[in-house]
Amino acid sequence: MAATIRDVAQASGVHVSTVSRTFSAPHLVNAETRGRVLAVAEDLGYRPNRAARALTTGRTHNLGLIVADISNPFFPPLIKAAQAHARARDYHVFVADTDEDPQVEEDLIQTLTKQVDGVLLCSPRLSNRVIERLHADVPFVVVNRRVKGMPTVLMDVGQGARLAIEHLTGLGHHRIALLSGPSGSWTSGEMCEAAAATAGVDLVILGPNAPTEQGGLAVVDEVIASGATGVLAYNDLVAIGLIGGLYERGVRVPEDVSVVGVDDIVSGRLNRPKLTTVAMPTAAAGRMAVDLLLQSVNDGATPTRATLETSLIVRESTGEAPR
């Protein structure tokens, strides 16, 4: 049986009216109490009556989430975590895909902002200037990009890129190719910057590349021609495509070339060889983004910046440099 507002009140040790306010007028409840009530409500599976509450608040209780490409497996874990976290706070999330097209992104932002209480902008391809201009009607939170005056959730991919390159140099690789991502990608810029700043590396940057297996397949000949024995790819899809293409040309991974991806998608774990990768905390980023967005919606925006750590997962696609 579904939990009632009384169950939530009892379990969190507050009055029923406090539970009610937590959902209908959260700015009137102190942050600690609100946090406790929400946690209990999530545990018990309590769902307030949306229609009744919308009448009193004028809020849609919908959030928009805009992503660059829904078919990139990087995004679904972020989307699903954001969605589950929002749902527990009684918000629905509607997703729109920009197809990596800044014009479509702008259109979608303008349309969505009229229908939701706030927007999560994930890996935007628009320039910061345009994002700032569009940020008018409702609160925004930006994931994977720094935008002035806007709450931001970053995954520290620069740190991950450093870890990956140090891992490669530790294995004796000196000439290292970095496969950059789409132009306009903040992540790609961070990776290039971090790689260029790492000492003792003979770095070649190849790109921009489409952030897909096809992007990896398309850059195979350039990688071979570069003479690099270590590769850091923009993401796991590019790494998987590259490895497939290298095998077709008789180049073995990791015996001849070591390859590191970024993201830690499921396909990388199932790939043969299993992919060494920079794990991105996508689910945590999705939840954090929802938290910051609901803070903005309920208490007004503060340009908080949350930076989440990345980590290197060593599997089978990296090994000692060939002699």
Place this chain on the structure above:
Amino acid sequence: MAATIRDVAQASGVHVSTVSRTFSAPHLVNAETRGRVLAVAEDLGYRPNRAARALTTGRTHNLGLIVADISNPFFPPLIKAAQAHARARDYHVFVADTDEDPQVEEDLIQTLTKQVDGVLLCSPRLSNRVIERLHADVPFVVVNRRVKGMPTVLMDVGQGARLAIEHLTGLGHHRIALLSGPSGSWTSGEMCEAAAATAGVDLVILGPNAPTEQGGLAVVDEVIASGATGVLAYNDLVAIGLIGGLYERGVRVPEDVSVVGVDDIVSGRLNRPKLTTVAMPTAAAGRMAVDLLLQSVNDGATPTRATLETSLIVRESTGEAPR
């Protein structure tokens, strides 16, 4: 430079006002002319002014698309095709993910229907009875399910299952395991029915299984215990998980066991061995669903049913039955 309404009018040989009506009041333009104008507009990348048009029509020009699980790679090609097709007709598509949860699905339908002109329901897990009850405010089109009185787009997975089983029997496999999908899945029911109706097969149905790699990994021991030498999996993810799990137990594919998937996702093409699979026309289904939905939005619903053919793609994961 962006195409203007004049460019579209000239290229399609109609007056400017006809182009305008095609977007603002399509029911006043005959179907042939409307088709021509839309095709030209798509080619030229023409975009009517949404805000101006919404004022005169009272339409949102948004469509909702509800899917069972956005992280299942079956859905993104359908979503992206629907989205591109809708965008060319000046509709935005907002996606919501039900997490395979019928209760969430019902909530999302009720929320979305208030904000869009029509809803595409893909692989619903709700019962037909509930779908019929919810189908009140705006037109629905259902993909991958037959629902009475509602426009439907089906992919003939029964035909594909027959082809797959005939392929296996042709290779000398007699004992065949069918790995079914989630309960409530129409696709799974169609596959079971078709497999059971195929002559000369010693069929064992194992399931229900989660429609994921984990689902495939979890059923490995049952497959081995069943003595089947041929397997038809609910989808490619299940097939990929199964193959990985079989390898870990020293069972080779296709030397010891042949495996066929369903969907033809990219990971199947990159898998080693490359996956034999029933290709589902997901992109075509997405476009067809948008066409039927816009017909309902503009001309009123007619319970059309479009059934798209599936095909078998033979790659490396199937071979002759062991002696």
